Amino acid sequence: MDWGNIFGNAVGEIISPTTAAYALAAIGLGIHFGYTGLLNFGQAAFLLIGAYAFAIPTLAGAPLIVAILCAIACSVIFAFILGIPTLRLRADYLAIVTIAAAEVVRYIVTTTGLTDFTGAANGLSGFKGTFAAINPIPEGRYGFGPFSYNEYDWWVRIVGWSLVVLASLLVWLLMRSPWGRVVKGIREDEDAVRSLGKNVYSYKMQALILGGGLGSIAGIVFILPRAVQPANYTTGLTFFIWTIMLLGGAATIFGPIVGSMIFWVVLSLTQGVLYGAIESGALSFISTTQAGQIRFILVGVALMLLVIFRPQGIFGNKKELSFSV
Amino acid sequence: MIAGIRLGRGVRLTTMIVAALALCLGIVLGSTSFSANATETPAPTPTPTAPGDFTNTYSIGGILRDGDTLVAGAEITVEGDGFSETATTDDTGRWSVVVPGKGDYTVTLDPDTLPEGVALRDPDRSSAEVSSTEWQTNTITRSFPLGVDTRQTTGFFEQFLQRLAAGLNFGLLIALAAIGITLIFGTTGLNNFAHGEMVTFGAIVAWIVAVLLGINIFVAMLIALVLGGVFGYVQDWLLWRPLRRKGVRLVQAMIVSIGLAIALRYLYLFYIGGETKTMSVGLSDAVVLGPVRITTGSILSMIISVVVLVLVGLFLTRTRIGKATRAVSDNPSLAAASGIDVDRIIRIVWVLAGALAALAGVMLALYRQVSWDMGFQVLLLMFAAVTLGGLGSAYGALVGSLVVGLFVELSTLFIPADLKYAAALVVLIVVLLVRPQGILGRKERIG
Numbered sequence: 001m002d003w004g005n006i007f008g009n010a011v012g013e014i015i016s017p018t019t020a021a022y023a024l025a026a027i028g029l030g031i032h033f034g035y036t037g038l039l040n041f042g043q044a045a046f047l048l049i050g051a052y053a054f055a056i057p058t059l060a061g062a063p064l065i066v067a068i069l070c071a072i073a074c075s076v077i078f079a080f081i082l083g084i085p086t087l088r089l090r091a092d093y094l095a096i097v098t099i100a101a102a103e104v105v106r107y108i109v110t111t112t113g114l115t116d117f118t119g120a121a122n123g124l125s126g127f128k129g130t131f132a133a134i135n136p137i138p139e140g141r142y143g144f145g146p147f148s149y150n151e152y153d154w155w156v157r158i159v160g161w162s163l164v165v166l167a168s169l170l171v172w173l174l175m176r177s178p179w180g181r182v183v184k185g186i187r188e189d190e191d192a193v194r195s196l197g198k199n200v201y202s203y204k205m206q207a208l209i210l211g212g213g214l215g216s217i218a219g220i221v222f223i224l225p226r227a228v229q230p231a232n233y234t235t236g237l238t239f240f241i242w243t244i245m246l247l248g249g250a251a252t253i254f255g256p257i258v259g260s261m262i263f264w265v266v267l268s269l270t271q272g273v274l275y276g277a278i279e280s281g282a283l284s285f286i287s288t289t290q291a292g293q294i295r296f297i298l299v300g301v302a303l304m305l306l307v308i309f310r311p312q313g314i315f316g317n318k319k320e321l322s323f324s325v
Numbered sequence: 326m327i328a329g330i331r332l333g334r335g336v337r338l339t340t341m342i343v344a345a346l347a348l349c350l351g352i353v354l355g356s357t358s359f360s361a362n363a364t365e366t367p368a369p370t371p372t373p374t375a376p377g378d379f380t381n382t383y384s385i386g387g388i389l390r391d392g393d394t395l396v397a398g399a400e401i402t403v404e405g406d407g408f409s410e411t412a413t414t415d416d417t418g419r420w421s422v423v424v425p426g427k428g429d430y431t432v433t434l435d436p437d438t439l440p441e442g443v444a445l446r447d448p449d450r451s452s453a454e455v456s457s458t459e460w461q462t463n464t465i466t467r468s469f470p471l472g473v474d475t476r477q478t479t480g481f482f483e484q485f486l487q488r489l490a491a492g493l494n495f496g497l498l499i500a501l502a503a504i505g506i507t508l509i510f511g512t513t514g515l516n517n518f519a520h521g522e523m524v525t526f527g528a529i530v531a532w533i534v535a536v537l538l539g540i541n542i543f544v545a546m547l548i549a550l551v552l553g554g555v556f557g558y559v560q561d562w563l564l565w566r567p568l569r570r571k572g573v574r575l576v577q578a579m580i581v582s583i584g585l586a587i588a589l590r591y592l593y594l595f596y597i598g599g600e601t602k603t604m605s606v607g608l609s610d611a612v613v614l615g616p617v618r619i620t621t622g623s624i625l626s627m628i629i630s631v632v633v634l635v636l637v638g639l640f641l642t643r644t645r646i647g648k649a650t651r652a653v654s655d656n657p658s659l660a661a662a663s664g665i666d667v668d669r670i671i672r673i674v675w676v677l678a679g680a681l682a683a684l685a686g687v688m689l690a691l692y693r694q695v696s697w698d699m700g701f702q703v704l705l706l707m708f709a710a711v712t713l714g715g716l717g718s719a720y721g722a723l724v725g726s727l728v729v730g731l732f733v734e735l736s737t738l739f740i741p742a743d744l745k746y747a748a749a750l751v752v753l754i755v756v757l758l759v760r761p762q763g764i765l766g767r768k769e770r771i772g
Contacts, residue, residue: 039576084758085754085755085757085758086754086757088761089757089761091576092516092575092576092579093712093757093761095516095579096516096708096709096712096753097753097754097757099705099708100705100708100709100750100753100754101750101754103705103746103747103750104747104750104751104754107743107744107746107747108744108747110743111741111743111744112741112743113741113744120454121454121456122429122454122456123456229456229457231456231459235701236587239583239587242580242583243584246580287463289462289463290595293591293594293595294591294595296587296588296590296591297587297588297591297592297595299587299588300584300585300586300587300588300589300590300591301584301588302584303580303581303583303584303587304581304584304585304588305584306584307577307580307581307584308568308571308573308577308581311577
């Protein structure tokens with residue numbers, strides 16, 4: 001078994017753009033669930049909307065900034081559509097409606113009738129030009145050991161992680177502000193906040209928009225190293241983001257970031273070890289495909305154990321995260 | 326003292342979960358190549374090309390059939406990334422193309438090579454796409470529905486009736502599974518996201534018994550029903566009851582059910598593989614009732630669904646346990662105070678829900694074959710049905726299911742068929758907008 005290679009791959013996941021994208025999405029979900037107490041099970045839809053609303057204008061020739069603004073605008077509109085019917089209802093209704101809305105959006109981009117716009121099941125590719133064009137790093141290969149990438153890969157990583165830092169800073173500042181206190185109050189006791197004369201509905205909507213906006217930016221970061229594929233945006237994506245958020249701690253600043261790093265490092269390690277064991281003949285009775293499936297069985301089990309035994313996650317404070325329903 | 330008790334419970338819960346996991350792992354490791362045996366289409370066994378290379382053999386394949394007749398001699402071309410190869414279906418209707426890697430491919434059936442009298446059901450669907458992200462498994466299946474081209478030969482009214490029959494069948498089938506969801510929600514407050522996996526469980530059991538072991542489908546249905554009930558009981562015993570004792574909150578429990586759903590789903594994938602399994606048990610003969618063409622399987626499934634639904638209705642209204650169930654649904658504390666053993670009722674509800682979900686799984690398998698994620702595909706429709714009808718109301722679930730089933734099928738008259746599930750979910754959102762408590766729900770439940 002090539003341990004050097006296995007660990008190299010796993011360590012590389014720490015700063016990979018995918019890890020950054022999941023961290024961003026988890027930060028957004030943290031605003032929804034961790035701070036405001038909204039059960040959003042449709043975060044994948046925000047990533048999808050970010051991805052398509054960035055890729056479609058870019059492919060149509062729009063400049064980078066327009067494409068990004070378009071992605072954010074679309075996620076705001078989607079948050080309104082999602083929030084208006086559901087934010088007045090009990091938490092578990094929001095869960096069912098968000099998950100349903102996320103599937104609706106995915107069905108729509110996959111339908112063959114829209115092939116000219118969304119590429120249907122094939123998705124979209126070839127939208128990296130405008131982002132690569134503003135890359136200040138000269139062509140070449142940089143880095144050492146497992147962190148050796150070309151100029152585009154470094155550029156994606158730098159931008160992705162800068163966005164993660166900015167988003168974390170934003171959440172930290174917001175949650176120390178009066179706005180953050182109201183939002184946390186809604187999580188603890190909605191009626192109490194309402195009796196203080198605050199418009200709970202409006203605050204919930206703002207939180208939904210903010211977290212969704214971060215989700216759409218995560219969607220852009222997610223597609224920069226790959227193509228847009230509708231099959232990536234199933235409910236599975238949402239559940240992985242939930243696992244990451246709960247792993248690190250829902251109402252924490254560093255939780256989503258560390259959660260994302262641990263999630264991807266562990267996935268990469270288990271894959272490396274299982275494949276290595278199969279290759280060396282120690283696990284001769286399963287195929288590499290089945291090894292990939294074992295990892296997801298483990299994700300499901302980990303999610304269950306986490307929620308039962310340590311719902312506040314690694315960094316969380318048990319008082320801060322009381323599942324209110 | 327209190328801490329001691331809590332710790333005791335915690336340890337007990339841990340032991341149970343560890344035991345359950347050990348069981349799962351034991352099953353995983355113990356079954357050596359069950360999936361290889363179980364696969365109906367003997368997929369090319371994954372052979373590593375060279376030591377140190379993880380590459381497996383990837384293939385796209387399927388079975389071409391017109392009803393129960395297997396179609397031989399048809400040509401199917403797989404293209405993509407500069408690769409192109411044509412396969413011809415053999416005497417058993419099977420075709421398979423080994424592809425160079427996990428890429429994007431286009432699969433095209435040449436309609437001219439089909440035998441006389443056989444045509445694509447939808448002439449526009451002569452090709453299908455395989456996307457590179459679908460390669461969870463080594464083999465990907467593509468099927469081309471054959472039969473009479475219904476779109477050209479029938480008018481709007483005939484099509485409407487045809488869809489109406491299909492919608493009724495689908496709605497009744499969803500109702501079977503959804504009543505379990507609504508009973509569990511009513512008695513425990515849990516939104517069980519792992520319910521879809523209970524449906525898949527029934528389908529897989531029936532497939533193993535009826536197709537692999539070749540036992541009569543009705544016996545298979547009965548076995549699936551019983552094992553489904555056992556599955557529900559074991560779930561409650563190993564997981565949900567300890568969690569209730571621990572005082573786990575509802576949202577927490579809901580996320581646990583999501584974790585369970587993910588774990589079970591991939592466990593199924595691990596065992597049976599990613600190919601769609603055909604449920605060829607000889608119930609696909611078409612019966613023509615006036616303008617409606619329907620399979621015997623569908624008629625049977627509708628009859629069984631109606632009978633079982635009536636039985637469940639009688640159980641809930643006429644028997645002591647049924648009445649107790651409704652009492653627990655209404656107000657658990659009051660029910661407990663009046664001498665009802667709430668824990669026992671919840672256990673019965675889990676057994677009932679498991680059995681009904683498994684039965685629905687068998688029907689779904691007859692309606693649309695067996696695959697590892699089939700239950701999850703209909704889970705949201707079941708939730709939509711339950712929410713539409715009003716969470717916690719058993720009759721509401723029935724009404725909601727029929728609405729969803731009819732809407733899914735009838736919507737295809739106006740919108741593309743690949744958006745039919747989306748349409749049903751949009752209806753869910755719209756109904757919540759105008760009548761949040763659902764059609765038969767009570768207002769206090771929405772909080």
